[in-house]
Amino acid sequence: MKRLLIYIYLQFKMLLRLLPALIAGVAALSLMAGLIAFCGQKVFKEQSVYSYRIKAAIVPDDDSDLTDYLIQMLESTKSISDTCEFIETDYDTAKRLIRQKKVQCALIIPKGFTESVKTGRNLPIEIMFSDNGSMITLVLRQLSVAGADILASAQAGIYTQFDLYQKYNFFKENDEANEYLNKTFLKYVLQRQKMYKRSGSAISGSISIAEYYKCAGIGFVLLLIGIACPTFFSEENGVFDVYSSTRGIPYLFRVFSKIFIFVTICECALAVFLTPEEALKLLPAVFASVSLTALLYKLSSSGSVGIMVIFLLNFSSCLLSGYFLPKVFFPAYLQDFGDLLPSGMIFNQVQYALYDRPAHSLQLMVMSAILLMAAIISDTVTRRFS
Amino acid sequence: MKQSIIYFYLMAKRLFKKPVFIIFLISLPILSVALKKEFTVNNINLCAGVYMVSDDPISNDIKNRILKSADAIKFVIADSEAELNRMVATGKCQCGYVIPANIDTVMDNGKARHSIKVIPGTYSIASITNEIVFSAIYHEYTLHILKNYIDETRLFKDYPTEEIHNEIDTLYDIYKTNGSTYSFKYTGDEALPKDASMLLPGYIILSVRGLLAIVIFASCFAGAIQLYQDRNNGIFRTRFGAGLHFAGISVILTPTLLISISCIAGLILSKSVNNIFKELFFMILYDLILTIIVYIFTLIIKSRTLFCGLLPVLLISSLIICPVFIDVCELDSRFTILQNCFPPTWYLKIFT
Numbered sequence: 001m002k003r004l005l006i007y008i009y010l011q012f013k014m015l016l017r018l019l020p021a022l023i024a025g026v027a028a029l030s031l032m033a034g035l036i037a038f039c040g041q042k043v044f045k046e047q048s049v050y051s052y053r054i055k056a057a058i059v060p061d062d063d064s065d066l067t068d069y070l071i072q073m074l075e076s077t078k079s080i081s082d083t084c085e086f087i088e089t090d091y092d093t094a095k096r097l098i099r100q101k102k103v104q105c106a107l108i109i110p111k112g113f114t115e116s117v118k119t120g121r122n123l124p125i126e127i128m129f130s131d132n133g134s135m136i137t138l139v140l141r142q143l144s145v146a147g148a149d150i151l152a153s154a155q156a157g158i159y160t161q162f163d164l165y166q167k168y169n170f171f172k173e174n175d176e177a178n179e180y181l182n183k184t185f186l187k188y189v190l191q192r193q194k195m196y197k198r199s200g201s202a203i204s205g206s207i208s209i210a211e212y213y214k215c216a217g218i219g220f221v222l223l224l225i226g227i228a229c230p231t232f233f234s235e236e237n238g239v240f241d242v243y244s245s246t247r248g249i250p251y252l253f254r255v256f257s258k259i260f261i262f263v264t265i266c267e268c269a270l271a272v273f274l275t276p277e278e279a280l281k282l283l284p285a286v287f288a289s290v291s292l293t294a295l296l297y298k299l300s301s302s303g304s305v306g307i308m309v310i311f312l313l314n315f316s317s318c319l320l321s322g323y324f325l326p327k328v329f330f331p332a333y334l335q336d337f338g339d340l341l342p343s344g345m346i347f348n349q350v351q352y353a354l355y356d357r358p359a360h361s362l363q364l365m366v367m368s369a370i371l372l373m374a375a376i377i378s379d380t381v382t383r384r385f386s
Numbered sequence: 387m388k389q390s391i392i393y394f395y396l397m398a399k400r401l402f403k404k405p406v407f408i409i410f411l412i413s414l415p416i417l418s419v420a421l422k423k424e425f426t427v428n429n430i431n432l433c434a435g436v437y438m439v440s441d442d443p444i445s446n447d448i449k450n451r452i453l454k455s456a457d458a459i460k461f462v463i464a465d466s467e468a469e470l471n472r473m474v475a476t477g478k479c480q481c482g483y484v485i486p487a488n489i490d491t492v493m494d495n496g497k498a499r500h501s502i503k504v505i506p507g508t509y510s511i512a513s514i515t516n517e518i519v520f521s522a523i524y525h526e527y528t529l530h531i532l533k534n535y536i537d538e539t540r541l542f543k544d545y546p547t548e549e550i551h552n553e554i555d556t557l558y559d560i561y562k563t564n565g566s567t568y569s570f571k572y573t574g575d576e577a578l579p580k581d582a583s584m585l586l587p588g589y590i591i592l593s594v595r596g597l598l599a600i601v602i603f604a605s606c607f608a609g610a611i612q613l614y615q616d617r618n619n620g621i622f623r624t625r626f627g628a629g630l631h632f633a634g635i636s637v638i639l640t641p642t643l644l645i646s647i648s649c650i651a652g653l654i655l656s657k658s659v660n661n662i663f664k665e666l667f668f669m670i671l672y673d674l675i676l677t678i679i680v681y682i683f684t685l686i687i688k689s690r691t692l693f694c695g696l697l698p699v700l701l702i703s704s705l706i707i708c709p710v711f712i713d714v715c716e717l718d719s720r721f722t723i724l725q726n727c728f729p730p731t732w733y734l735k736i737f738t
Contacts (some may be wrong), residue, residue, distance in 0.1 A: 181531070
């Protein structure tokens with residue numbers, strides 16, 4: 001028992017000697033993860049067409065108060081304020097601005113407009129476009145068609161009711177019907193924006209882009225941290241092998257103690273940066289990444305080769321598992337494949353630990369056990385044949 | 387001079403004995419052509435996706451009306467919410483809508499609030515498409531309100547309901563299409579451009595040349611790893627002083643030059659080359675500068691393991707910082723100094 005404890009102590013000391021390399025590795029990987037997160041957030045950040053909004057002249061030829069109210073309503077409606085910036089002016093100035101291409105369009109509210117809407121004459125608002133219009137001008141046109149269609153639907157409803165009542169001689173009830181329909185139609189128009197509910201991002205699901213890349217960063221560091229300590233996982237020389245075996249320190253104990261020590265150090269480091277509860281939930285992910293690292297070092301002929309193998313394999317699997325570009329960009333079969341890889345399972349586990357997203361911790365533990373067994377078997381086979 | 391040529395020949399011969407290297411050399415031009423097609427993004431279309439949860443009559447009418455309203459912003463119908471999510475995430479659509487089943491009943495029951503799910507994309511046109519989607523829903527719903535009111539008043543109880551409803555439909559359609567309801571008058575809109583490429587963000591690069599520059603960078607490092615091995619196996623036993631340095635440089639330069647030839651072929655095949663002589667000159671210059679820098683690294687860093695440990699950091703950083711996929715300087719100008727520290731940037735800036 002004493003020998004076993006001394007062995008663990010010595011392995012722990014060996015890992016502590018590698019601590020500067022580990023810290024440097026974590027720092028470098030964290031910087032890279034931070035850079036990826038920064039770029040991801042900027043690239044996938046929601047942008048608005050507001051940056052491209054056009055200048056539009058508005059000419060209120062109608063003097064009524066309702067016209068002022070209409071202009072205020074237009075300027076305060078988000079869909080319109082996202083598309084254009086109004087400059088109130090007169091007709092001649094508007095035409096000049098159009099000619100000089102200082103505005104991309106002009107809205108001319110004709111004299112008697114509000115009266116015409118009340119009486120059903122419906123004088124149209126003219127929208128003049130300059131010939132230096134952009135895509136946004138077309139968008140504005142489409143938006144105006146939609147707006148006109150909304151008003152036209154309400155008008156068509158009222159006119160239809162009027163005609164129907166007149167045809168079937170129920171004209172006495174017309175005012176009551178008119179009032180009800182006007183009130184109801186207007187109610188839904190005024191409440192239209194409340195019908196919509198924004199869901200989470202299509203790219204990152206129910207978590208934000210920043211949270212997504214935070215999880216990706218933690219998984220990335222966990223998968224690649226093994227690069228900083230090749231000597232810890234490399235084979236002990238044959239003499240020490242025989243010495244340990246004859247002194248009652250079995251091979252399996254040596255392997256498991258290394259794994260245990262590395263996992264413990266990783267968990268302690270995670271508990272510092274995250275909460276203890278989150279660090280505990282990350283245990284399957286840490287165990288998986290350490291098992292994978294151990295396996296890849298056992299399969300490699302030297303530490304340098306091991307570093308390259310870990311880098312190439314884990315980098316490719318991180319790519320497939322959506323660490324850099326969210327998986328939703330890949331075809332469905334690649335998404336499923338990415339989820340099956342250790343990197344995919346580790347990513348899901350990190351999201352579970354931090355944001356309670358669904359994960360399969362048991363499957364991850366089973367995979368870790370398989371990877372560890374594979375490392376032990378490959379090492380045993382190599383030693384037997386050498 | 388003769389010995390130098392012999393060294394290059396021997397290094398190249400050693401490389402060509404590795405089938406992986408030959409496969410890599412051949413696949414680079416093919417990958418360049420394939421990637422050029424994928425990376426060509428010269429236009430984006432404004433598009434919103436719509437998923438109708440069910441195919442009840444009102445949903446079908448709304449769907450058809452939304453599709454008909456396409457102009458600058460097009461609408462695409464998705465078969466499932468997952469497909470809609472994918473279309474929005476990949477940028478095929480700038481936003482998506484999930485319209486619930488029997489929306490008329492939903493609105494009648496006072497549950498219209500938050501009934502339509504909006505999936506935002508990276509480019510939000512939702513404030514505009516909200517109005518367009520609503521106009522399609524409203525067209526159908528005003529008809530529904532009218533019919534319900536007529537049924538509830540019982541004024542028309544002596545007439546067949548279907549006949550009255552058909553009459554309502556007919557009159558409603560007439561009034562919507564005969565110009566008696568409200569519309570705008572447009573002048574000068576005949577020649578407005580439909581090109582939305584101005585909305586393409588400036589920081590997206592997706593450059594085949596950038597990727598090839600990183601491949602050459604990586605091949606230089608691969609040569610350096612071989613150099614560490616050669617220093618230990620005694621093949622430079624007979625070389626001293628400048629000759630030794632030259633031999634070391636040739637170990638790094640040989641794979642770099644060979645990969646560069648393959649990259650030039652890739653650039654030519656993907657039609658990314660304007661002036662072949664300029665291309666060759668700057669490629670060779672890039673290879674030489676890269677080789678010398680990496681060789682100096684190998685003199686400073688004595689440990690092969692440490693050098694291998696630095697490799698992933700340098701490669702991943704160069705993929706992010708150098709203008710290969712995105713230009714980080716467009717995202718934040720403070721990255722300019724860092725970007726200029728990476729040799730692939732020097733090469734890529736010549737061609738931008």
